[in-house]
Amino acid sequence: MTDTTIAGTQEQQRPDFPVERTCPYRLPEGYGALRSQGPVSEVKLYDGRPMWAVTGHEEARAILSDPRLSSSRTHENLTFPVPIPALGALDEARPVRSPLIATDAPDHTARRRLFTPQFTVRRMATLRDGIQAIVDERLDRIVEQGPPANLLSDYALPIPSMVICQLLGVPYEDHEFFEEETRRRFDPVNGDSMIHLYDYMDRLVERKTNEPGTTPEGLLDDLLASQVKDGTLDRPGLVMFAQELLIGGHDTTANMISLGTLMLLQHPEQLAEFTADDSLMAGTIEELLRSLSIVASLSRVATEDIEIAGRTIRAGDGILISPMAANHDEAVFAEPDAFDIHRSNHQHIAFGYGRHQCIGQNLARLEMEIALRSLFARIPTLRLAVPDEDVPIRQGMLSGVLALPVEW
Amino acid sequence: MAADVAGEEQEGVRVRVSVDREICVGAAQCVLTAPEFFDQDDEGIVTLLDSRAPGGKAALVEDAARLCPSRAITVVREPAAG
Numbered sequence: 372m373t374d375t376t377i378a379g380t381q382e383q384q385r386p387d388f389p390v391e392r393t394c395p396y397r398l399p400e401g402y403g404a405l406r407s408q409g410p411v412s413e414v415k416l417y418d419g420r421p422m423w424a425v426t427g428h429e430e431a432r433a434i435l436s437d438p439r440l441s442s443s444r445t446h447e448n449l450t451f452p453v454p455i456p457a458l459g460a461l462d463e464a465r466p467v468r469s470p471l472i473a474t475d476a477p478d479h480t481a482r483r484r485l486f487t488p489q490f491t492v493r494r495m496a497t498l499r500d501g502i503q504a505i506v507d508e509r510l511d512r513i514v515e516q517g518p519p520a521n522l523l524s525d526y527a528l529p530i531p532s533m534v535i536c537q538l539l540g541v542p543y544e545d546h547e548f549f550e551e552e553t554r555r556r557f558d559p560v561n562g563d564s565m566i567h568l569y570d571y572m573d574r575l576v577e578r579k580t581n582e583p584g585t586t587p588e589g590l591l592d593d594l595l596a597s598q599v600k601d602g603t604l605d606r607p608g609l610v611m612f613a614q615e616l617l618i619g620g621h622d623t624t625a626n627m628i629s630l631g632t633l634m635l636l637q638h639p640e641q642l643a644e645f646t647a648d649d650s651l652m653a654g655t656i657e658e659l660l661r662s663l664s665i666v667a668s669l670s671r672v673a674t675e676d677i678e679i680a681g682r683t684i685r686a687g688d689g690i691l692i693s694p695m696a697a698n699h700d701e702a703v704f705a706e707p708d709a710f711d712i713h714r715s716n717h718q719h720i721a722f723g724y725g726r727h728q729c730i731g732q733n734l735a736r737l738e739m740e741i742a743l744r745s746l747f748a749r750i751p752t753l754r755l756a757v758p759d760e761d762v763p764i765r766q767g768m769l770s771g772v773l774a775l776p777v778e779w
Numbered sequence: 780m781a782a783d784v785a786g787e788e789q790e791g792v793r794v795r796v797s798v799d800r801e802i803c804v805g806a807a808q809c810v811l812t813a814p815e816f817f818d819q820d821d822e823g824i825v826t827l828l829d830s831r832a833p834g835g836k837a838a839l840v841e842d843a844a845r846l847c848p849s850r851a852i853t854v855v856r857e858p859a860a861g
Contacts, residue, residue, distance in 0.1 A: 436850060487805030487823030718845055728806050728848035
């Protein structure tokens with residue numbers, strides 16, 4: 372096996388992956404260089420391990436649909452860096468069973484079906500008024516305090532946190548704790564937040580079980596009344612799912628709201644069109660998703676040999692897929708580095724592809740829609756309070772901003 | 780297995796759409812793209828609507844098929860009978 376896996380191949384110049392970005396939406400030079408080796412090429416992970424990188428759009432979709440790939444974290448050669456350091460702390464504190472993200476078929480298929488009723492288009496529509504109320508309240512505060520503001524901390528971060536509170540059915544008096552803990556989750560020296568949140572949600576589920584009606588109704592109550600009641604989901608599974616929603620739906624959405632705002636401010640002609648014509652909303656959101664591609668890489672492990680794009684991936688090899696590269700594939704998207712809200716091709720993989728495609732994607736779209744529409748409607752003279760190049764960009768598993776100073 | 784089939788005339792080209800409810804993961808991109816053709820049941824799984832809309836919809840359902848993350852939608856263009 373070792374003779375023929377990527378680890379056994381002749382040591383050659385392997386570029387690092389993911390490629391660091393200097394601009395949030397233009398394809399870094401490094402991906403072009405990788406692609407010149409083909410849509411599937413050899414790279415080096417941060418710890419030096421050799422990996423396959425998939426940078427072509429068609430190949431990314433093919434790979435992510437391939438049943439010979441595993442998402443499980445327990446393979447010896449599993450590649451992806453744990454995206455949140457605090458996740459490691461939680462792993463150590465108690466055994467973690469990640470219900471969806473790290474599971475394969477057939478378990479994944481059955482489990483995902485437990486949760487899909489919570490994320491239907493109709494379900495999402497029932498959240499609209501609640502999200503609007505959260506957004507309006509934030510805008511009230513921002514306007515009341517007056518310029519300048521940091522749209523990351525004052526707007527983009529709290530909105531998805533509050534939306535998840537509402538979605539799950541977190542009591543109002545706990546919102547501040549919840550928001551504070553979710554904000555602290557990415558503190559690299561303190562992994563306690565994840566544990567605090569897990570414990571909190573465990574107690575909340577207990578309270579919803581033993582004292583029904585004393586907390587706002589939400590997804591946790593729905594699942595308690597159905598899947599937990601009929602035994603298809605156990606309580607730790609429910610709490611872990613709530614945790615997974617938090618991991619998947621807080622920072623990601625916050626980054627899209629803040630980067631999306633930045634993008635629109637940097638493209639004032641399109642911003643003007645966007646604010647004047649709400650029929651452009653859907654296209655704008657898809658183009659933001661495509662051009663920003665905030666997730667640095669998706670990871671899989673091959674469980675069998677796979678032939679793709681003239682390469683042979685061996686069983687046991689790690690594979691990293693780049694949504695940024697795939698979403699900037701000029702074979703699929705004309706002038707991929709151009710930000711164009713009028714693009715009609717929405718075939719991006721910003722939410723991934725295959726069976727694991729983001730379960731919360733329609734919630735994310737709804738939040739982005741309401742946050743961006745309401746922001747520019749309420750503060751039409753919004754502008755950056757610092758030069759473009761001084762907005763601090765964040766690197767890592769998710770791209771984003773470290774702050775978004777604005778004035779009006 | 781494929782559960783539903785619908786046909787669609789379009790300038791002499793019939794577009795045959797089928798969905799596989801077994802592999803659907805409930806992403807609903809088909810519903811958002813082509814709501815005349817696709818809906819979700821209460822479990823979140825795709826249902827194919829028997830649309831009698833006039834022709835010109837082939838590109839739309841083909842878009843929906845490409846967007847589907849689990850490739851649960853099949854669209855086949857066939858020349859009209861006769």
